[in-house]
Amino acid sequence: MRIESDKDLRGMKRIGEICGLTLKLMLDSAEAGMSTRDLDDIGRDFMTKMGAVSAPIRAYGFPGYTCISLNDEAAHGIPRKDRFIRAGDMLNVDVSAVLEDYWGDTGATIIIPPVQPEQSKLCAATRRALKLAMDMARHGQRANAIGRAVEKYAKKQGYRTLRQLGGHGVGRHIHEKPSIPNYYNKRNKDVLADGMVVTLEPFLNSGRGRIKQADDGWTLRTVDGSVSAQYEHTVIINGAQPILLTKVEGGYV
DSSP states (O other), rough: OOSSSHHHHHHHHHHHHHHHHHHHHHHHHOOOBBBBHHHHHHHHHHHHHHTTTTHHHHHHHHSSEEEEEEEEEEEEOOOOOOOOOTTOOEEEEEEEEEETEEEEEEEEEEOSSSHHHHHHHHHHHHHHHHHHHHHHHOOOOBHHHHHOOOOOOOHHHOOEEEEEOOOOOOSSSSSSSEOSSSOOOOOOOOOOTBBBBEOOOOEEEEOOOEEOOTTSSSOOOESSSOOEEEEEEEEOTTTTTTTTOOOOOOOOO
């Protein structure tokens, strides 16, 4: 979507804040021994309290309020009562929600202690990739230039990007144009413009950089069992510096 009024701006700021606060609460609450369904319930209860609705449920009938992915699950993990968080796990939570027809999206990866150095390095590199993407997300910039920069940085750090996953337009629905891939796609001719609402979300992977859909029809796993990290903000393109809608005090992204 594109911001066209003060109402649009207020609506996107509000749903962005709700998504950011939901993500923070869930990651603050995550600990070894709890099920991913119990963690999802925390997000559900907070969203409901704020008057928001789960975007993946509304848009796609997803079997959970949020996406919770562990270790080789790169994205879209289904919260389950029999899927337990363990010490040393890489945990990714992706929160998207809708309020009064405005849609927001954010996500982050944390490590359940004890933390291994290679896990910490991957997360730090992915955070840096998001910062790089945000610095480039300005009026007149080509979307594929962001992808080129993210991919170049990832390779320099010894990682690959997940080409099947990337940023996208958001606001009137959870997935809109333009596409903002995390690699250089010469066929992508989209140009960012002031007022556009998009997500920026690098996925860096420690292995071959390839994923496949699991038998459950939702979860995306790496083909080689490697781990990934993802950090995501919903932003408004605004001159040389985007407005970060999903950033909250003390947040993880």
